[in-house]
Every structure is written in structure tokens, then in C-alpha cells.
Amino acid sequence: MRHSRKLLALLGLVAVVAIAAVGWLVLRPRGPADFASGTRVELADYREGDPTGVSPRLAGADLVMRGEYLTRAADCIACHTAPGGKPFAGGMAFPLPFGSLYSTNITPDKDTGIGGWSDEDFVKALHEGVGRDGKHLYPAFPYTSYTLMTRSDVLAVKAYLFSLKPVRNRPPASDIPFPFNQRYLIWFWNGLFSPGQRFQPNTGQTSEWNRGAYLVEALGHCGECHTPRNLLYGLSSGRKFAGAIINGWKAYNITSDPAWGIGAWSDAQLTDYLSSGHAEGRSSAVGPMGEAVENSLRFLSEDDIGAMTAYLRSVPAIRDSAGLAAVPTPPAQVPAAKAADSGGSGQSLGLRVFEGACASCHNFDGSGAVSVYASLAGNRTVNDAAAVNATQAILQGARLRTAHGEVFMSAFGTAYSDAEIAAVLNYVTGRFGANTSAIKPDEVAKRRTATMR
Ligand code: HEC
Ligand code: HEC
Ligand code: HEC
Numbered sequence: 001m002r003h004s005r006k007l008l009a010l011l012g013l014v015a016v017v018a019i020a021a022v023g024w025l026v027l028r029p030r031g032p033a034d035f036a037s038g039t040r041v042e043l044a045d046y047r048e049g050d051p052t053g054v055s056p057r058l059a060g061a062d063l064v065m066r067g068e069y070l071t072r073a074a075d076c077i078a079c080h081t082a083p084g085g086k087p088f089a090g091g092m093a094f095p096l097p098f099g100s101l102y103s104t105n106i107t108p109d110k111d112t113g114i115g116g117w118s119d120e121d122f123v124k125a126l127h128e129g130v131g132r133d134g135k136h137l138y139p140a141f142p143y144t145s146y147t148l149m150t151r152s153d154v155l156a157v158k159a160y161l162f163s164l165k166p167v168r169n170r171p172p173a174s175d176i177p178f179p180f181n182q183r184y185l186i187w188f189w190n191g192l193f194s195p196g197q198r199f200q201p202n203t204g205q206t207s208e209w210n211r212g213a214y215l216v217e218a219l220g221h222c223g224e225c226h227t228p229r230n231l232l233y234g235l236s237s238g239r240k241f242a243g244a245i246i247n248g249w250k251a252y253n254i255t256s257d258p259a260w261g262i263g264a265w266s267d268a269q270l271t272d273y274l275s276s277g278h279a280e281g282r283s284s285a286v287g288p289m290g291e292a293v294e295n296s297l298r299f300l301s302e303d304d305i306g307a308m309t310a311y312l313r314s315v316p317a318i319r320d321s322a323g324l325a326a327v328p329t330p331p332a333q334v335p336a337a338k339a340a341d342s343g344g345s346g347q348s349l350g351l352r353v354f355e356g357a358c359a360s361c362h363n364f365d366g367s368g369a370v371s372v373y374a375s376l377a378g379n380r381t382v383n384d385a386a387a388v389n390a391t392q393a394i395l396q397g398a399r400l401r402t403a404h405g406e407v408f409m410s411a412f413g414t415a416y417s418d419a420e421i422a423a424v425l426n427y428v429t430g431r432f433g434a435n436t437s438a439i440k441p442d443e444v445a446k447r448r449t450a451t452m453r
Contacts, residue, residue: 030195031148032223033213035240035316038204043150046201051210052150052218055301067160070153073219073304074146075296076161079103082171088164089113091171094140099176101140109166122158123151129190136186138174139193139233148199148218193234205314212311215304220296225251225288228323242318243325248450249287250325250388252380257317264329270309275300276402277373283380284373284407286398287389294401327384330434350427353420357412358428366432373400373407376432385435387425391447394421418444 031040043052054066061069071077080103082091090105090113108115114122114132121132129143130136137143146154179185190196199218201210216222227235228244236242241261243253255261262270265282273279277293285293297305320326354362361370366382368375376382381389397411412421418441425444430436 030197031200032145032195032217032235032237032240033202033311036202036205036209036213036314038202040200040202043198043201046203046210048201048203048207048210051201051207051214052153052199054156055304057301057303063156063159064163065160067156067158067163069299070149070219071157071160072296072299073215074149074157075220075292076106076157077295078291079141080106086167086169088161089167089169089171091169093172096138096140096176096180098180099174101138101174101176102171103141104171105167105169106161107164107167107169108162109168112168112170113166114161115166117158119155119158123154126154126157127151128196129186129194136183136190138183138186139189142221142224144190144194144235145218145221145224147194147196148214150198153218189232189234192232206310208307208310209314211304212307212309215300215308216311220308222254226254228325239318239320239323241312241315242320243323243327245324245388246288248388248447249289249392250327250384251288252325252327253318253320253323254312255315255318256313257319259329260319260321260326261317261329262312263317264331267306267309267313270312271302271305274308275302275305276404277400278402280372281375281378283378284375285400286381286393286409287396290398290400298402325388327380327386328435329380330378330383348423348427349420350423350425350430353416353424354427354431357416358424361409371407374409376428379432382429382431383433383435384429385437387429387437387439388447390425390428391421391439391444394424395444395448413448418442418448 034040043050054061054069058066058069077087079092080088080090082089085091086107088105088107090103092103094101094103105113107113110116117132124130125132125137126143126146126149128147129139129141174181199214202213223235223241225246226241226244228239228242230236241254244251253261256263258264265273265279269279269282273283273285274293274297276298277285277290300308321328359369361368361374362376363369366376381393384390393409394416395411395413398407398409400407416424421444422439422441425439426437
């Protein structure tokens with residue numbers, strides 16, 4: 001009697017959990033833009049202009065030119081080009097916690113690329129994350145974003161890729177151990193984390209917002225870097241754009257929070273940053289973000305950058321000082337540099353390194369000598385008590401091609417010791433930021449291995 005009651009209770013519990021799980025699967029928000037109020041409709045039922053496709057200025061262009069614009073907006077080149085390799089020929093390594101994955105050759109070479117792929121093959125890869133052999137692709141390939149693209153936009157991308165010169169290059173096969181190499185497991189993962197549907201406009205929002213949502217979510221896949229991942233590698237939907245670590249860099253909080261995100265940036269600062277990689281008094285794009293500007297965002301029309309800005313503004317604020325990538329946003333006014341250090345004897349190591357290696361480009365007041373891009377005052381990177389991106393910038397240097405020419409910072413990783421780099425980091429954050437770092441040389445040594453792979 002007691003026994004059967006326990007059994008019943010247990011069965012009841014199992015039923016409740018099962019119903020809750022099914023309910024969650026059915027009811028959970030599927031689209032990355034589902035935070036916004038309003039009604040989502042199928043694209044065909046949306047009457048406010050088409051949020052998909054290319055910028056209106058290219059409306060009359062041929063399929064290949066439209067495809068080029070979309071391929072840039074989706075930044076396919078970023079991952080499908082190995083360092084020093086031919087564009088789109090693949091071979092870039094993705095070190096995972098278990099083994100390495102390599103991007104594939106997506107030039108139209110018949111043997112080693114996608115030259116033999118049909119339209120259906122290609123659509124299936126971008127919409128479902130399934131390769132030509134029917135096997136699931138790993139979500140390091142952001143099909144979870146591209147699944148939102150319309151079929152005609154996907155085919156325009158294919159037309160552009162097929163217009164390129166085929167490159168013969170067979171990237172290394174991935175070396176991922178059992179059980180993670182069981183690609184069918186990704187099927188379950190997709191059920192949890194891929195929207196698996198096309199973009200649905202929101203009738204409660206402006207047409208500009210909808211265009212921005214398409215650009216940011218379907219093409220730009222900003223969340224792939226800026227949204228933290230959960231234990232199962234899915235993007236954490238409750239922490240959209242709250243900031244994450246990517247290849248040893250902090251991809252900062254870009255929610256609308258004024259203190260921890262970009263809520264205090266003006267529209268002009270945001271559009272300047274996205275289109276040119278520099279926002280006066282705020283930031284210059286370095287590292288993976290510099291690449292995103294150089295390869296992708298700088299080619300987008302002013303309207304499109306404006307739409308992305310409008311959309312980003314609407315992303316719910318996340319005020320979060322605990323996240324791994326959290327760095328407070330400095331005040332907008334460029335702070336007057338702290339009392340000028342005098343040279344001469346008694347100089348700290350950090351000051352000496354700054355004077356010898358940095359001041360010629362950055363100036364002692366951080367205003368930037370060579371270019372506005374080198375201004376450090378007001379920059380979130382020098383406001384980081386962990387000085388993460390500053391370490392990477394110093395180790396790797398920076399180079400950014402923009403419409404105004406190229407800006408450049410030399411790499412100091414080989415010329416300077418861990419102790420010198422730690423000292424200049426602590427000097428720079430102390431001088432230009434509000435959160436002086438206390439980086440030790442062995443921490444610099446650790447960060448070297450995260451970058452110089
Ligand atoms: C963030 C990195 C990243 C971006 C951006 C990216 N890819 Fe990939 N892609 C990958 C990786 C990694 C793989 C290999 C996945 C695997 O083997 O499971 C891949 C695989 C593919 C495949 C399967 C090829 C094959 O031979 O099986 C296609 C097709 C593809 N990508 C096309 C594209 C297109 C088109 C774009 C832009 C719209 C794009 N990718 C953007 C990382 C990326
Ligand atoms: C490949 C990873 C990656 C992608 C994709 C990416 N970002 Fe970033 N983003 C970063 C990193 C890393 C930084 C920090 C750069 C730095 O320190 O200069 C950053 C910085 C930013 C900043 C400046 C924040 C600040 O306070 O300095 C903004 C704004 C931004 N990203 C917006 C976007 C938008 C919008 C997209 C999509 C179109 C996007 N990012 C896509 C990695 C990425
Ligand atoms: C040849 C000129 C030059 C030299 C030398 C130089 N920098 Fe830079 N630095 C720049 C430029 C230009 C940028 C912006 C690059 C960009 O936007 O891609 C920059 C960016 C930075 C950033 C911002 C990174 C971010 O994520 O926003 C930091 C921090 C920095 N430099 C520190 C230093 C330190 C410390 C030294 C000396 C060890 C130094 N720089 C030497 C030109 C230089």
C-alpha cells in the first residue's frame with residue numbers, strides 16, 4: 001500500500017517533469033529577436049517593406065552583386081579563410097574544449113570545395129546545418145543565425161561564391177574524439193538551441209527595427225561572440241549580448257545598459273563605430289571586432305548601419321558586473337589624463353615602457369598622436385581591471401583598414417618580456433581608466449598561449 005503510493009508519486013513527478021519539458025520546448029522563445037513586444041508574422045504577410053535582402057541602393061544590381069553584399073554582411077570570409085590563406089578556401093582552426101575543428105573550403109572547386117553542390121545542398125547547410133553527406137555540421141558554423149535568412153538570400157550568397165575562382169585546398173579533417181564526434185547528437189542540440197525557422201518580422205516594431213533585426217541576427221551573427229554560452233554551448237537566451245570571451249578577447253556587453261553596455265553611446269558613436277571601427281571618445285575596434293569591421297560592417301550602406309543601431313538600442317539592458325567579460329563603460333567625457341608623470345630617475349617600469357614604445361602613437365594624455373583611432377581616453381579597454389583586450393592588443397598589435405585608410409599598431413609580444421608587458425598594462429589602465437589593473441607577469445604568459453596559437 002505505502003509502496004504503491006510512493007510509486008504513484010514518482011510517476012506523477014515524472015509526468016509533471018515531462019509535461020514541463022515538452023511545454024518549455026513548445027512555448028520557449030525561438031527567435032533571437034523575440035524579446036521585443038509585438039506580433040510576429042510570416043515574411044509573406046508583412047506589409048511594411050521587405051526587411052530582408054540587400055540595401056535599397058543595390059535593388060537593381062545583379063544576383064552576384066547582391067550575393068556579394070550579403071556574403072559580406074554575413075562575414076563568411078572571417079571563418080573560411082586560414083591565417084595567410086586564400087579567401088574562402090577554409091582551414092581555419094577552431095580549438096574546442098575537446099579537439100579541433102577546421103572550417104571548410106567554400107570556393108567553387110569541384111574536388112575540395114563546394115563546386116559540385118546543388119542549390120538544395122547549400123540551402124540545407126545554411127538552414128539546417130547539415131552537410132552534403134547528410135551529416136550534421138558543428139554549430140561553430142553559425143547556421144543557427146543563417147537559418148533565419150530567406151532562401152533567396154541564401155541562393156544569392158551561393159551565386160556570389162560560385163562566381164569566385166575555384167581554389168584547390170583540402171583543409172585538415174577535424175580531430176574530435178568520441179563521443180563528441182557523433183554528429184547525430186547535434187540533432188538534439190538543434191532542437192534546443194537552433195531557431196530552425198526563417199526570419200519573422202514583428203508588426204509592433206518599425207520597418208527600420210525589422211531590417212536591423214535581420215542584419216544583426218540572420219546575417220551579422222553578433223550574438224555568436226557577444227552572448228555568453230551555457231554549459232551545452234547554446235547561446236544563453238536570457239543573457240543576450242551580455243558579453244562573452246572569444247579567443248582570449250572580451251566581446252563586451254552591447255546591451256542597452258548605460259553603465260555596462262552601450263546605452264550611453266550616442267547614435268552617431270554607434271554608427272561610426274560599426275561603419276568605420278572608431279567612435280570618438282569611446283572606442284576603436286581591435287582584434288576579432290576589428291576584423292568584423294574590416295571584412296564585413298564597413299561595406300554596409302548607411303541605411304543598414306542605421307537600422308542595426310536602431311535594433312541594438314532595443315536589446316534589453318543587462319546590468320552585470322559579474323559576467324566573465326563585464327567591463328564598466330567609462331563616462332562619455334574624455335577624462336583629463338591624470339597628473340603628468342615626470343620622467344627622470346625613479347620612473348616605474350610601466351612608465352618607461354609607455355614612454356619608449358607607446359607614447360609616440362598614443363600621446364601621454366591618451367589623445368592619440370598618429371590617428372584618432374589611437375585615442376585611449378574613454379576607452380572601455382583601458383577601464384578593465386583585468387586588462388584583457390589591452391593585453392591582446394599589445395601582444396598581437398592591430399591593423400584596421402577603413403574608408404579613411406589603414407591604422408596600425410605594432411605587436412609587442414616578441415619584443416617585450418612578460419614583466420614589461422604586465423607593467424605597461426598596469427600603467428595604462430591606471431593612467432587612462434578608472435580601474436587600475438594589477439596584472440602579474442605569469443598572467444601575461446598565460447594569455448600569450450591563448451593568442452599565439
Ligand atoms: C563563425 C565561423 C563561421 C562563419 C562566420 C561561417 N562559417 Fe561556414 N563553417 C564554419 C565551420 C567551422 C564549418 C565546418 C563545420 C563542421 O565541419 O562541422 C563550416 C562549414 C560550412 C559549410 C559546409 C561545407 C562542407 O564542406 O561540409 C558551408 C557550406 C559553409 N560553412 C558556408 C558558409 C557560408 C555561406 C557562410 C556565410 C554566410 C559561412 N559558412 C560562415 C565556420 C563558419
Ligand atoms: C568574431 C567575434 C565578434 C563578432 C561576430 C562581433 N563582435 Fe563586436 N566585439 C567583439 C570584440 C572582441 C570586441 C572588443 C573589441 C575591442 O576591444 O576593441 C567587440 C566590441 C564591440 C563593440 C564596442 C564595445 C565597446 O565598448 O568598445 C560594439 C558596439 C560591438 N562589438 C558591436 C557588434 C555588433 C553590432 C556585431 C554584429 C554586427 C558584432 N559586434 C559582432 C567581437 C565580435
Ligand atoms: C604605431 C603606433 C602605435 C604604437 C607604437 C602603439 N599603439 Fe596602441 N594602438 C594604436 C592604434 C592605431 C590603435 C587602434 C587600432 C585599431 O583600432 O585597430 C591602438 C590601440 C590600442 C589599445 C586599444 C585596444 C582596444 O581593444 O580598444 C590599447 C590598450 C593600446 N593600443 C595600447 C598600447 C600600448 C600599451 C602600447 C605600447 C606597448 C601601444 N599601444 C603602442 C597605435 C599604436
